[in-house]
Amino acid sequence: MTGQHRIVVLGAGYAGLAAAGRLASKARGARITVVDARTDFVERVRLHQQAAGQQIPAWSLRELLDSKKIHFVCARATEIDTVGKRVSLDTATVLDYDTLVYALGSTADRTSVPGLAEHAYSVSTPEEASRFGAPSGTVLVVGAGATGIEMAAELAESLHDSRVCLLSPEEPGAWLSPRARKHIRRVLERLGVEIRSDAKVLEVTAAGVRLADGTLIEAAATVWTAGFAVPDLARRSGLSVDGTGRVLVDAALRSISHPDVYAAGDSAVIAGPGGRDLRMACATALPTGKYAADAIVARLRGAEPGKLRFRYVVQCLSLGRRDGLIQVLHADDSPARTVLTGRPAAWVKEQVVRGAGWAARP
Ligand SMILES: Cc1cc2nc3c(=O)[nH]c(=O)nc-3n(C[C@H](O)[C@H](O)[C@H](O)COP(=O)(O)OP(=O)(O)OC[C@H]3O[C@@H](n4cnc5c(N)ncnc54)[C@H](O)[C@@H]3O)c2cc1C
Structure with a gap:
């Protein structure tokens, strides 16, 4: 593995954090940077509780990631230059990458009916x-x-x-x-x-x-x-996506159009058991985030990734x-x-x- 392979993880939800943590423990020598528009990791699966007036837990991303020597950038990713291999942020900065993990999750549907x-x-x-x-x-x-x-x-x-x-x-x-x-x-x-x-x-x-x-x-x-909808960054950046804007990936969660990009969680179309695509869920975001990290590490070591085992x-x-x-x-x-x-x-x-x-x- 090269000394300073730069891995940028976009999104610090269930998939992005799971990927970053696994990379930090396995991709020794790589520089791992996580980008998220929010300062905190909030358990998204509790947001109905928050809407009903309950306090839900949140953790400082900087503290979580610092403790594992993962670099954290709090900013919104606005563009991916897949040729120059760099991500533009809304803070007018640019991050270069050798490998990108796209884990921007999903958002509210704002368009399917008027109003x-x-x-x-x-x-x-x-x-x-x-x-x-x-x-x-x-x-x-x-x-x-x-x-x-x-x-x-x-x-x-x-x-x-x-x-x-x-x-x-x-x-x-x-x-x-x-x-x-x-x-x-x-x-x-x-x-x-x-x-x-x-x-x-x-x-x-x-x-x-x-x-x-x-x-x-x-x-x-x-x-x-x-x-739910997904962010349109992948589509705008020229990655192959489905009709909703989710990244199309192969069995190792690698973009079918850009081999330096992996995708996991809600923002990827991932083949699951029984020939069905995995459902958008925390239950699928966690294992696919971890698996994407394993696939990257395998390739950095010159090996072919094993299969994603999910049921x-x-x-x-x-x-x-x-x-x-x-x-x-x-x-x-x-x-x-x-x-x-x-x-x-x-x-x-x-x-x-x-x-x-x-x-x-x-
Ligand atoms: C109310 C509710 C209840 C749910 N309950 C369940 C459940 O019980 N079980 C279950 O399995 N699933 C549940 N889900 C679904 C689950 O929350 C999602 O499937 C899961 O969060 C997807 O994880 P992810 O990492 O792909 O994306 P997310 O958790 O959405 O994380 C994406 C991250 O990307 C960041 N981001 C987005 N765009 C940008 C950008 N341009 N630049 C920088 N950062 C960006 C966001 O800030 C976010 O932190 C629930 C969802 C909701 C809303």
């Missing part, structure tokens, strides 16, 4: 989650995927002057097992969440939302959880602070019959979230 950007709240970033006050009146949560279910339950448990309504064209947790779906519905109803599983939202307005059938539902606030095990949902759902999964992410519910599930979920935070920190 989203102007009128909807999101829990996709710490800034957006903290912008959501505690309105009295009706709060609409749009999207009954994992984030929408967690958000609706958390709000209903915490906001006593609000009516929470969960809107989706499908029943909550439609991808889960029948027992899981039944439990989610029972808990949401117990918490007072009104569930509408026939509601496709076509527009968000200052007064509420407009559904596909023309119905207007009035609300004090609308929270959009029906999809799904469980999906964990919080249903407020006192209930939860642990869905056991087959390797390909399809649900098995076994579920854990109630307080034991809430406890397991909390341990999983804490464990993920520890696993990410270098």
